[in-house]
Amino acid sequence: MQRLAPALREDNVPLDLISLIKTILAATKEISFRVSQAHLSGLMGSTLDENIQGEVQKQLDVVANELFKDILLESGFVKAISSEEEDTSVAGNPNGKFIVSFDPLDGSSNIEINSLIGTIFSIHNAQEDMDADDPDMFKQSGNKQVCAGYVLYGPATMLVMTTGSGTHFYVLDRTHGGFLRVERNVQVPKDTQEFAVNMSNQRFWQAPMQNYINDLLLGDTGPRGKNFNMRWIAAMVGDIHRVLTRGGLFTYPADTKDPNKPNKLRLMYEANPMSFLIEQAGGKAMTSEGRIMDIEPTDIHQRVECIMGSSNEVDACLGYYK
Numbered sequence: 001m002q003r004l005a006p007a008l009r010e011d012n013v014p015l016d017l018i019s020l021i022k023t024i025l026a027a028t029k030e031i032s033f034r035v036s037q038a039h040l041s042g043l044m045g046s047t048l049d050e051n052i053q054g055e056v057q058k059q060l061d062v063v064a065n066e067l068f069k070d071i072l073l074e075s076g077f078v079k080a081i082s083s084e085e086e087d088t089s090v091a092g093n094p095n096g097k098f099i100v101s102f103d104p105l106d107g108s109s110n111i112e113i114n115s116l117i118g119t120i121f122s123i124h125n126a127q128e129d130m131d132a133d134d135p136d137m138f139k140q141s142g143n144k145q146v147c148a149g150y151v152l153y154g155p156a157t158m159l160v161m162t163t164g165s166g167t168h169f170y171v172l173d174r175t176h177g178g179f180l181r182v183e184r185n186v187q188v189p190k191d192t193q194e195f196a197v198n199m200s201n202q203r204f205w206q207a208p209m210q211n212y213i214n215d216l217l218l219g220d221t222g223p224r225g226k227n228f229n230m231r232w233i234a235a236m237v238g239d240i241h242r243v244l245t246r247g248g249l250f251t252y253p254a255d256t257k258d259p260n261k262p263n264k265l266r267l268m269y270e271a272n273p274m275s276f277l278i279e280q281a282g283g284k285a286m287t288s289e290g291r292i293m294d295i296e297p298t299d300i301h302q303r304v305e306c307i308m309g310s311s312n313e314v315d316a317c318l319g320y321y322k
């Protein structure tokens with residue numbers, strides 16, 4: 001097992017990016033502590049506010065967002081940040097080399113049930129010719145990410161991260177307070193017999209997704225000729241962690257439940273960073289129309305359809321759209 005910084009130096013990650021990653025991890029360690037103490041410090045339940053996306057904010061969403069934002073902006077390493085919980089991007093050091101997009105707390109509906117939650121982050125290079133307060137700086141495709149990862153606040157606090165040379169697992173060792181690399185170059189198995197989707201939306205999906213999932217449910221009596229298991233943690237960090245660990249297909253398909261919101265997951269804060277991790281582990285991360293990371297963003301809060309995981313199973317699913 002290797003400590004984080006030496007592991008990153010071995011992967012030739014530039015020193016200023018290592019410093020930013022360490023800053024991010026300092027924030028997540030604090031969030032991990034606050035999460036564990038939330039019930040004791042009166043931080044359970046919702047606020048009276050909604051975020052820009054019209055979602056009710058949990059108290060911990062706000063605490064995690066403030067912590068992450070403040071630590072990043074004070075560090076001097078970032079030119080601006082953009083968060084799921086902020087109306088627009090927030091300017092930092094005009095000379096900062098990086099910009100960071102993040103979902104400070106993913107899986108908020110799991111807070112009350114003491115189940116899996118996490119923090120997702122995505123790092124791009126800042127554009128030198130743009131003002132720090134210009135949100136257009138964040139309109140960069142997922143292909144341009146220099147680092148992406150998540151920290152999962154589970155039985156173990158785990159960091160899963162890529163800087164473009166494989167996806168690696170780290171565990172927070174509380175005996176010395178640092179993250180240790182426990183698995184290098186994680187590989188998503190190409191084939192799987194497990195899928196993850198919120199089945200309660202089934203009647204709102206497009207026909208291809210309905211047909212695909214129906215065939216999975218038919219198991220060895222249907223055209224797929226094998227049985228499938230289903231899991232849904234309702235936190236993308238938890239579901240993607242399972243896919244990275246043992247394979248699977250994860251999807252949040254387009255639906256017609258709310259005509260103003262055909263897609264649920266956010267490109268910048270969820271889909272792009274998870275796509276980078278999945279692809280670096282040999283999996284696929286798609287919409288029904290193409291690679292997620294090829295999308296040129298038009299809005300920092302835009303949402304996107306997600307079909308990702310074991311490559312052969314993603315192909316099988318996309319075959320229904322042809």
Ligand code: AHG
Nearest residue numbers: 105106107108109198234235236237
């Ligand atoms: P967040 O808690 O940041 O709003 O994200 C929740 C997301 C994602 O993590 C998860 O996969 C999905 O929403 C769950 O959606 P349903 O509640 O519709 O199952």
Ligand code: MN
Nearest residue numbers: 103105106107
């Ligand atoms: Mn989320």
Ligand code: MN
Nearest residue numbers: 103104105106
């Ligand atoms: Mn969130």
